[in-house]
Amino acid sequence: MPSSKAKSQKSPSEIEKKLMEMAKRIVDDIYAKRNPAIELPIRTLSNVYFDEVSKLIRIGDRKSIRTYMNMAHTRKFMQTVLVASECKKIMDQQVTTSVRDLYYALKHTIKGSKENTFDDQSESDPIIEDLEAALNTLREELNLKTDRKGYLAGGVMINDMGDLINAKKMGSSGWAIPSNVEPEVIKFEDVSADYILVIEKDAVWQRLNEDKFWRDHNCIIITGKGQPARGARRLVNRLHKEHNLPVYVLTDADPWGYYIYSVIKQGSINLSFLSDRLGTPEAKFIGLTTEDLKEFDIPKNVTIKLTKEDEKRIKELMNYIWFKPKEWQKELKHMAKEGFKMELEALSSKGIKFISKEYLPQKIENKEFLP
């Protein structure tokens, strides 16, 4: 029945059009006996720069050309075309799927060989990022989801696909932040909080949630459970942009924690093409710092000696342009000189409620932040 078929077909989205244009160029190359090529922005340190105006890490202009006839590219070229085709399929069907589903949907043995199209998901994930960068889009707009990671509680009313969620009534677990938090899915109905506190560690988030820190201090607490996924970062970005909420970040006092802060603030190298949507340049670092040891009279025996890797990573951070502010250089130097790092849980040595009753209130009151 042609009529019903016509009905079920939606008109292609902008992203779909971009995918089809890319494929059309490849097919034209093939017909004209040119080497088929896909142009991709380079997503490594060598092609990112720190934009001093927006204070974001941005992707440079350099492109790599992935071609079919170059033996070093041929396999990846095939994979890129396959991923693009699969994205169009799921968009046609108006469904979303996880990146893991996509990997399984595409994985098969190539005819006449023992080779697989993809050996494992670590091969398909970077291809998705390549496509996002090439089309300047988010994977969510390609109808792809990542695993949920990160929780939220506090003064915000969320509309999640029509369901109203009061983040003050999420019990002990909090609201799980979905992969796609774009306005089509997530809307903020009422924002009563004064600021957002992003916490590296889930255990510390649970402590603060249990203490109803968000109620006493009228804020939203979010954890990314380590390096936050894009959903959590995008949510922070939107709450800040749309509701002017200040953002404070709380991590371990070690180079890895500081880097998590920098990703929330400036964006990451790998996803530098998404910094506008994922970065929050106005975020401030609340702690921990190695200086806190003295200031809060924390016993020395809860500190941890720096490893060789920590020392190497400190040197790398000191060279990143976004760690150039003198306060950060001072902190990193101090850490290297004193030779110790500290976990958030170290604050419990002063009492379980020390963090929520003394440490955070004092820091916020006195605006003791690192930029």
Place this chain on the structure above:
Amino acid sequence: MAKNAQEMAQTHKAISISEFFEKNRHLLGYDNKIKALLTIIKEAVDNSLDACEEARILPDIYVRIKQLDEERYEIIVQDNGPGIVEKQIPKIFGKLLYGSKFHRHRQSRGQQGIGISGAVLYAQLTTGKATEIESSTGDGNLYNFRLKIDVSRNEPKIIEKGKAPNEDAWRGTRIKFIVEAVYREHKQSVLEYLKQTAIANPFANITFDSPNGRHVFVRGIEELPKEPKAIKPHLEGVEIGILSRMAHQTKARTVSGFLIEDFTRVGKKTAEEICKNAEVNPKTPPRKLVHDDFERLIKAIKKTKLINPPTDCLSPLGKDALISGLKKELNPIWVDAVVRSPAVYRGWPFQIEVGIAYGGDIKGSKVMRLANRVPLLYQAGDCAITKAVTHIDWKNYKLSSKDLSEDPIVIFVHMASVWVPFNSESKESIASYPVIIKEIKLAVQECARKLGIFLSGQIKAREIVERRRILEKYADDIARALANLTGESEEKIEKAIKELVEWRWGEVQEDENDAQQ
């Protein structure tokens, strides 16, 4: 019971060379019954080739081995050479150390005059049978002899002698031995010897009727090699014993004249310088020199700068003959050869030439060692050629293994010299003079470089085929994906991809932009 000196003196007596050989046959290559067969054929064929070459006749050699009994064989070697005059036949075949080649310094296969008579003696020792020789110089007479050797006197013993009319004017020599032996076709066999001989002497026709059937090695070129010239010895290698013997045999009247006339490349100035340094009056008659004089002369010779011997006396195979021989017998996919300039060891000029054949009908790797066109099949480990070849890392020349264990390759090394320094009388391996090893190595390496260029071309060609395979492998999946994305026909895209690959697959795609990949 103890003997006194007189009694002991009675037991001392001279031994003839034949008697010596009787007891020491291994020294001449008769260590076992398999090797004996090879040695006999080798001696006979070498003589035939030498004779043909000297008479400027394109050789036709016929060899037949027929089994008579379990370990008894009849061997026939026949040539179309110049033939042997009647009165020489008994001495050539019936007396050890009788020959024309020992005292002249000229490149030839045989050197000592011990080989063919050794074969006659071996036949006599093992079966008691006389050796039959038929020969004609192409005139009206065909001579035939049945010969043995009188071992205690080292003289020929004629058992029977005959003369027949030579009606069709046949010319050549035919020898028939009956010996105790064992025939095998392993790697050090008569067959292998004849094959290598055919490669090294592509101007010869060789027909071999073995107990297992006929093998024909057809002539590849119609031209005999350049005739080698005889030269006088060079002072550099001379030792005191030789010098004193030559001084007592010379026709020269003065020491200076002796040095000039009996040695190569000695001028008046050099002769006088040697005499001055040796404090010997150049006018002294050579016969009057005493042991001390010779010692001083030898010392003076070592100090004097000598001109190298002439090298035009050598007759290498030459590049074309070498390539032709390797091609016709091995049918390789690649072959090339390198001929070095002549060099000198201990005053003797020599020249190294190397041919390498690769692939085609060749299975496994082999080093063919030859001296004056004669294949050396035994004592490979002691040979200068083996030493030079095994010290090369063959992976540098794109071969798949360091020691050639996995490559189809024949390395043919020929040393041409007026005097080849063999490690033993049986002439099975070349002595390891550093200059000889160096020359071999340089020649092999030069030829191997050429092979390396060929092989890297082959590797590249294989890579291109592999590249095409990879490109085509993905065509199906890519076409399906692109068809889904564009709405074009999958078949049409797949066909176009295959055409594209066909069109451009040979192009080298360097990784020009790999920052992201």
